[in-house]
Amino acid sequence: MALRMAIAGNPNSGKTTLFNAITGSNARVGNWPGVTVEKKEGIYKKKVSGQTITLVDLPGIYSTSPYSPEGIIARNYILDEKPDIVINIVDATNLCRNLYLTTELLEIDIPMVIALNYIDVLEKDNVSFDVMVLENALGVKVIPISAHKKKGLDEIMNAAYKAAATKRQARSVLRRFSLGDSISKISSILRELNISSSDYIAIKLIEGDQLLLDSLNLNDDAKKNILDAINKIKKDHEDTEGLIADLRYDFITQNCQCAIKNSKKLKETTKTEKIDKTLTHKIWGLPIFFLIMFLMFFLVFGEFEIAGITVMMPGVLAAYGIEWVIAEIGELLARFLSFVNASDWAIGLVVDGIYGGVGAVFGFLPYILVMYLFISILEATGYMARAAFIMDRAFRKFGLSGKSFVPMLMGFGCSVPAVMGARTLENENERRLTILVTPFMSCGAKLPIWTFLTAAFFEGITATLVIFSIYVLGIIMAVITGVIFQKFVFKKQKTPFIMEMPPYRAPDVKTLLRILFEKFKSFAKKAGTIILVSSVIIWFLQSFSFSFKMVDNPNDSIMAKIGGIFAYIFKPMGFGTWQAAFAVLSGFVAKEVVVTTFGTLSGLGDPLENEGLMEQVKAWITSAGIFVSPLAAYCFMVFNLLAPPCLAAIGAISQEVKSKKWTAVILIYQLILAYLISLLIYGLGNLVMLII
Amino acid sequence: MTLEQLKIGQRCKVKKVLAQGMLKRKLLEMGITPGAEILFRKVAPLGDPIQISLRGYELSIRKVDAKNISVEIID
Incomplete structure (x- = not known):
């Protein structure tokens, strides 16, 4: 063995x-x-x-x-x-x-x-x-x-x-102190009952460890003897817990500390103090923190144009690379299938269903890996503890911790790595709350929805303000959610914030690579299971009618019929059409798909792939009566902002909270909040317009 | 007096840990036991938490938790 x-x-x-x-x-x-x-x-x-x-x-x-x-x-x-x-x-x-x-x-x-x-x-x-x-x-x-x-x-x-x-x-080691006799007495009672590690258990019982006492299943006699002995100690010492911890440290300082011969302040300590003088400085600490966060965000999601040349940061560059590879392979796959005369539905299933769905999710992988790399570096160097130290006060009010900042910032790029980044929070409640509110940070894939609809329904400065207001609304909702959960859901548990500030150390390259590799493995596994199955289901709903015939016109698909049912739910917000409902549902595949769906529904094509189409689709959407008013279109945006994120992010949520109950709580809360807030905005908006 | 009342750079000796339950255990385990020497290192930019140095390492703790540590200043 x-x-x-x-x-x-x-x-x-x-x-x-x-x-x-x-x-x-x-x-x-x-x-x-x-x-x-x-x-x-x-x-x-x-x-x-x-x-x-x-x-x-x-x-x-x-x-x-x-x-x-x-x-x-x-x-x-x-x-x-x-x-x-x-x-x-x-x-x-x-x-x-x-x-x-x-x-x-x-x-x-x-x-x-x-x-x-x-x-x-x-x-x-x-x-x-x-x-x-x-x-x-x-x-x-x-x-x-x-x-x-x-x-x-x-x-x-x-x-x-x-x-x-x-x-x-x-x-x-405590046996050599005054408490030794009592420990050995309880310990020998335990040993007579054939309980091993008797010294350990004896001390834990003296410290009042109820969990351990219950797990022992002692007979009444032994229990009484032990409790008698403990009570005797408590008579002599009012604070046994404090005493035991104290004695342990006494033992260490008296007997072990002297192992270090010529004790002096280590260079590492001096270096750490020096770095901290700047990084957690009273005035400079905050700006430096924001600068580091910005740099990290920029390196993952940054893309800009200079002198006509597009410059892409590592995250974006890798994402484009993967996207290109995925598209090429998809093309080859489609060609191969038509070459071997596969039937239409088989091509659809493999290319659009399986490959399209899994491929879309793999497009997130570069962001995830690059972001993970940076978070791991922040952790390994010791800066993460400083970030929590700097931001703790601001986030505590909302039931979050200083460590929530990194995942929430990442949320503006992509919810999938952001939700995974919440892993750095040790406190379970804070982690769940961070995961719950992170998708409220409007992610990069939602941006096409905002730009598309605002361009169709609003003009000039109003359009800019509308997009801006969506981002602000997400942040406000995160704050409100934090307050609500802290007050009503997590009220029992108030965890202390006692955090070690480790010395600054250079990260170990091998450990970093290992983290990335493990991340990649777990992601590939997820893509091959839950996401594969969900993609196939969604493809099926989109491509087939209730008589299980493949449809040419999406209006006849099962999804369209389901959309028709959901349309009633959205009626009070002014977008109670099956097209809008269908768009919301398709958004769960990936949020960009919402815009693609409008293109497909208009019969014109995908406006994201063909720029010229954008204007026509916009014209179609304003005239088709999908949204009864610009306000309704805005409420549609609000709903998409707050509703549960895309499939990949939902997968990340369930993976990170590791509890079916909490995954359900998070998704249902997001759904209800999305509904209530868009309803509220629609109602208030109409009221305001009436008065004006 | 309690720990969070110290000024930056002051040293103190722990008299007693007043907390109960989990907080008390955590404080004790991290080395904040009666007699331990603590240096009040700094306050976070937003005014809370604080950073202290004890037993050769650095620890950050919220003021509300530090209120449970009764100390006396050493000169």
Whole structure:
């Protein structure tokens, strides 16, 4: 059987870098059942004594307290799944705080070794670290490593392999303090009941960990004895929780801190302080933040013309490239199918249905990858924590956090990467809310709808103001939604904002590439499943009549009939025609399609592909009575702004919130809000016009 | 006095963590235990949160949470 090793450690301790360095490309990313935390499993590149070694990357944690999903997962994994060994990664440049978790992990009856990371940062400053001091104090092997320089990797794996062979009975470091007698008393009661890791559990029970107490299923006798012992401690110390944490830190400062011999301020620390003097400066902090955000947005979505030459930024350039490739392949595919005399419906299914749908979604891939690259860089360098620090106050009022800014800004480009970017928010409520409001930021694909309809129904400065008002409305709705959810939905949970500001460090290129590759894989998988199926369904509804005959005229399709039903719903907003309803529905494929649909319905062709057609289609749309008034056209825009986004973004939403209930809540809320607000605007608008 | 009342550059010693439940645990785990020394580093551009330095690392915390940390100034 393969040996199982779990890697545990603080966030920012280099855990992911270590995991990637050890496993190479053999990692599998999954989810921990029931929670929104990623689980990574990989296989050690080499074998030790001919044995295969599986590694599990536990979520980054500061402790094993049951207050965060990460903490519960990590401790349940170690206590219940019992890996053969725990590799505890410790950041040597932040020894004291990192060892707090170590003292907890040491209490669990599982072999352990310590990977002392970032030792190279100390060495660079000629600070020496006495590994023996730490080994003697903790009673486990300590191996200095540098995960990003790939130093000490074989050593840590060999040490882990060796240590895994011998059983370890844990003894808490707290036993040497005044609390020791009480701990050993409770611990021995637990051990009599054959409960392992008794020291760990004893201390958690003293700390009042109800979750653990319930999971033990103790008999009444044992329960009483334990609670008696705990109450006795509580008599002597009013604040046992505080005392235990205090003792852990006392132990660390007295016995471990001295492992660092000629302790001095590290160059890295000085450098970080210097950079922070500018980046989080009282006055310059904000403008620099906006500049960085603008640059990021620009590099992903930027495109401009200079001296007649169009300059495209990496994101746009890659998107055009992919689009061209997709179109070419589509063309070839169509030609091949007609060459082999495939029937019309088969060509339609493959070219328009499957290829068209999946291809359209692949067009988003470059934006996603480039944006992911930048977000990963912001995170890896440590700036993300600063961004949250700078923006927190502004966003907190709306139930969001400083970290919501990046995804919301990205939302103006494309909701798909934006929603995925919300992953950087640790707090579940803040993440859900950010994902909910991000599509309100009018994305690039919605812009053709705005320009098309305003050009048809409004003139001059009014047209510009109308488009501008759509963007502003999206932001206002995000704010209002935040206030509503904070007040009525999330009122129970008020999470504290206590965030580490890690030192600035250069990002590890390999880790960045790995993130991009994993992103690409998961995206390709999604495109091949949910999006493929949905595209086929939508193509079918658009191309067939209820008698399952392929239609030439879209007016006869199932979708048109469905549109006819939906038309009644839109009647109160002045666009209760089946064409408008059909356009709204088709917008779920991709928002640009709304304009394409009007072209198809007019019988003139796609105005997005043939510029000359635009004027004719506009003329048609104003005269065809699809919208009863310019106000109705505006309400149509409002509805499209706030209604659930395109299929690709809906896919991203369901993937990121990882809860069917919350995906439903988000989509239904967006739908209801879109309806109510466009109804409200239509009503108020008509009222105002009556008065005028 | 409590932590958020300090001025930039002042040092203090933690007397007691007044919070309960999750907040208390988080503060304790991050090293804000009785006796710990804290340097009040800076205030965010918008006036909140604050940045403190303790046990050799930097931490940012909202004023409303910092109100739960009772401290005394060291000169």
